[in-house]
Amino acid sequence: MRRPAFYSRSPRTLPQAADSAAADQAVPSPEGGGNGAPPPNSPPRTKPGWQPGRRSFAFLVVLCAVAVGSATWWPRQGAKALTQKDIDSAVLRTLQTHTLPSPAAKAAEIVRPSVVRVVGYGPEKATPEAKTQKRGRNLAKGKPPEADPPPGETERGVGTGVVIVDKGVILTNLHVVAGAETIKVTFSDGLEAVATITGVQPENDLAVLQAQKIPDDLIPAVMRSTADLQSGDQVAAVGFPFGIGPSVSAGVVSGLKRSFRSPEGKQELGNLIQFDAAANPGNSGGPLINMDGEVLGIVTAILNPTQQRTFIGIGFAVPIENAASAAGSPPF
Numbered sequence: 001m002r003r004p005a006f007y008s009r010s011p012r013t014l015p016q017a018a019d020s021a022a023a024d025q026a027v028p029s030p031e032g033g034g035n036g037a038p039p040p041n042s043p044p045r046t047k048p049g050w051q052p053g054r055r056s057f058a059f060l061v062v063l064c065a066v067a068v069g070s071a072t073w074w075p076r077q078g079a080k081a082l083t084q085k086d087i088d089s090a091v092l093r094t095l096q097t098h099t100l101p102s103p104a105a106k107a108a109e110i111v112r113p114s115v116v117r118v119v120g121y122g123p124e125k126a127t128p129e130a131k132t133q134k135r136g137r138n139l140a141k142g143k144p145p146e147a148d149p150p151p152g153e154t155e156r157g158v159g160t161g162v163v164i165v166d167k168g169v170i171l172t173n174l175h176v177v178a179g180a181e182t183i184k185v186t187f188s189d190g191l192e193a194v195a196t197i198t199g200v201q202p203e204n205d206l207a208v209l210q211a212q213k214i215p216d217d218l219i220p221a222v223m224r225s226t227a228d229l230q231s232g233d234q235v236a237a238v239g240f241p242f243g244i245g246p247s248v249s250a251g252v253v254s255g256l257k258r259s260f261r262s263p264e265g266k267q268e269l270g271n272l273i274q275f276d277a278a279a280n281p282g283n284s285g286g287p288l289i290n291m292d293g294e295v296l297g298i299v300t301a302i303l304n305p306t307q308q309r310t311f312i313g314i315g316f317a318v319p320i321e322n323a324a325s326a327a328g329s330p331p332f
Contacts, residue, residue, distance in 0.1 A: 110293025120180025136242030160239035160286030172285030224294035239286030251277030
């Protein structure tokens with residue numbers, strides 16, 4: 001950085017003044033003393049280096065400083081103190097003139113960096129649920145309902161997962177990845193990575209995945225105990241229904257400690273959280289969160305008396321206590 005220039009000070013005795021003093025000593029006085037003393041009526045000499053008016057200027061500076069200090073510290077007369085009514089009025093005016101995000105929107109934004117899209121590739125399933133998922137994915141992509149994917153890219157199952165450890169440990173549903181030859185996960189920043197199954201918990205339809213590559217700033221979700229969860233508490237489901245997402249749906253807890261039997265009758269799940277936030281094929285494995293963005297459970301099933309596998313208002317989630325134990329580290 002360029003240094004500021006410095007200037008030397010002017011000498012206190014100017015050259016002209018020195019010459020005049022020497023001349024005065026050389027010229028004899030009218031009285032003939034010759035000692036250089038000034039005449040009786042000559043004006044008094046000023047001190048070398050002193051300029052007339054400097055004392056007045058210094059006094060003016062001090063006066064201004066005192067005036068400014070007085071204005072700063074002098075108590076304001078007539079200032080109105082804020083009352084609770086004034087504060088309430090200001091808050092009300094802000095609420096009326098600004099649109100605030102909903103609790104579900106804020107919660108979804110918190111957990112979004114931890115939500116991943118999970119796709120299992122392999123031989124296509126022939127179950128009614130697999131066919132429904134295929135039609136839904138094709139319609140979402142603007143393709144004919146029964147269109148087949150390109151060779152080698154058959155999506156056996158599409159679901160959701162949630163990161164619970166920043167090293168790339170992901171929870172999802174077992175039925176999303178079961179039988180897949182290749183599993184790929186897509187993180188919130190768009191990074192796609194191959195994942196492997198490192199643990200399963202069939203009794204709760206849970207699988208633990210380990211991603212082979214992870215983003216540099218991967219953020220794990222915060223898990224919350226369901227011990228104090230009650231019917232009527234607000235919740236949101238975040239996932240990829242029919243591969244579209246991340247999508248958010250909001251609702252409330254409808255019940256606790258519910259049981260669910262799969263439509264084929266092959267498996268029964270217990271101790272489930274019942275909720276009414278919309279969920280469809282593809283939401284499986286995604287997080288059920290509270291309004292603080294904390295994970296309460298893993299979405300695992302929807303109830304529908306028909307074979308359509310679409311949402312009619314009842315969904316189920318495995319409590320996070322059970323889900324985290326599948327990864328070998330219960331959080332509570």
